[in-house]
Amino acid sequence: MRRDIVVLLCDVWKSYRSRGEVVTALRGVNLRVARGEIVGIHGPSGAGKTTLLKIIAGLERPDRGEVIVEGYNLNQLNEDGLAMLRNTIVSFIPQEYGLIDELSVYENIELPLLLAGIGHEERRARVRELIEYIGLRGKEHVKPKYLSGGEKQRVAIARALANTPSILLADEPTANLDWENASKVMELFKQVNRDFKTTIIIVSHDPRILRFVDRRLILQDGVLREVS
Amino acid sequence: MFRKLMLIAIKLYIHGCSCRYAAIFVPLIIVHEILYVQGMLIPLYALLSLLFIVSAFYADNSLLHQVKEGLIICGARRSQLRVVMYTYAVLLSLMISFPQSVVLTYYGLSLYACILKLLILVIAFLLMEMYVRVNL
Numbered sequence: 001m002r003r004d005i006v007v008l009l010c011d012v013w014k015s016y017r018s019r020g021e022v023v024t025a026l027r028g029v030n031l032r033v034a035r036g037e038i039v040g041i042h043g044p045s046g047a048g049k050t051t052l053l054k055i056i057a058g059l060e061r062p063d064r065g066e067v068i069v070e071g072y073n074l075n076q077l078n079e080d081g082l083a084m085l086r087n088t089i090v091s092f093i094p095q096e097y098g099l100i101d102e103l104s105v106y107e108n109i110e111l112p113l114l115l116a117g118i119g120h121e122e123r124r125a126r127v128r129e130l131i132e133y134i135g136l137r138g139k140e141h142v143k144p145k146y147l148s149g150g151e152k153q154r155v156a157i158a159r160a161l162a163n164t165p166s167i168l169l170a171d172e173p174t175a176n177l178d179w180e181n182a183s184k185v186m187e188l189f190k191q192v193n194r195d196f197k198t199t200i201i202i203v204s205h206d207p208r209i210l211r212f213v214d215r216r217l218i219l220q221d222g223v224l225r226e227v228s
Numbered sequence: 229m230f231r232k233l234m235l236i237a238i239k240l241y242i243h244g245c246s247c248r249y250a251a252i253f254v255p256l257i258i259v260h261e262i263l264y265v266q267g268m269l270i271p272l273y274a275l276l277s278l279l280f281i282v283s284a285f286y287a288d289n290s291l292l293h294q295v296k297e298g299l300i301i302c303g304a305r306r307s308q309l310r311v312v313m314y315t316y317a318v319l320l321s322l323m324i325s326f327p328q329s330v331v332l333t334y335y336g337l338s339l340y341a342c343i344l345k346l347l348i349l350v351i352a353f354l355l356m357e358m359y360v361r362v363n364l
Contacts, residue, residue, distance in 0.1 A: 059300070080305050087303025100298040102291070112302040159302070 012065035040213030091160035
């Protein structure tokens with residue numbers, strides 16, 4: 001049976017300047033991700049993993065190549081179009097969680113709903129449902145700086161799920177966690193995949209997380225290849 | 229939605245507010261007591277205000293960056309980011325101009341107090357415009 005492709009990258013190149021030198025982060029990357037897959041991309045630091053995720057999320061534009069996400073050609077979308085994509089279709093969880101310290105857990109999760117223009121009652125119901133889902137009931141009004149690394153990651157996942165995106169991108173989700181908490185977070189990703197049929201792409205320098213994914217890829221020196 | 233976005237800006241502004249007030253009031257009182265000469269009040273307060281607003285932007289830079297990043301990740305459009313950033317700039321300018329304008333009004337210089345408020349508001353907007361142009 002042919003599976004629906006939700007992320008398609010064709011010959012993607014990306015370079016940037018670092019300390020006066022041109023660094024090529026991605027060298028002709030090709031990638032196809034089917035709906036409902038959990039893909040793990042492993043590679044050393046500086047291999048271009050974060051750049052790859054940011055390009056799929058529309059946070060950076062490639063120098064060359066096509067990026068198609070849920071049928072949208074990202075090269076043809078303007079800034080507001082990319083913002084809409086991030087708000088409703090593809091959610092990105094950065095390595096440092098990307099939470100706003102001055103807002104509570106509740107308000108952080110509410111943010112994407114607010115930006116999407118969802119009404120108050122619907123927002124409240126959705127946020128409560130998500131807080132319940134990640135197991136942080138009772139911590140709604142706590143600020144992220146008072147949470148543990150594992151709890152912050154859970155809040156970041158809940159926020160990413162707020163508008164039920166079809167694609168979830170996680171950048172080094174276990175980097176700041178011990179193995180016990182890292183396993184719990186990876187189990188949560190699997191649960192999200194099962195419950196919401198979300199396609200998940202996880203990048204990590206930690207090879208242990210690859211045991212939780214359906215398909216494994218390696219990114220080294222900007223070149224992506226499949227692991228059998 | 230507009231109200232909620234403003235609320236985010238208010239929360240951003242409340243961050244470190246008490247410290248900032250102490251940082252504004254204490255030197256203000258000391259400088260005022262030492263250098264109190266009617267003619268010097270206005271240039272002195274204008275200079276202090278400028279220093280306060282630049283230092284507040286500098287001190288809040290990492291927080292502004294965090295808020296900006298958080299909003300972009302969640303899919304905020306440019307117009308929504310601007311609502312948060314400019315509301316913050318207005319609140320900051322009001323907070324900084326408030327103590328100076330109270331003192332100036334007390335000394336019967338209410339016209340200058342108004343001018344100072346406007347001046348600080350314009351500077352805050354210009355600084356925020358620079359921030360937005362560079363970072364968004």
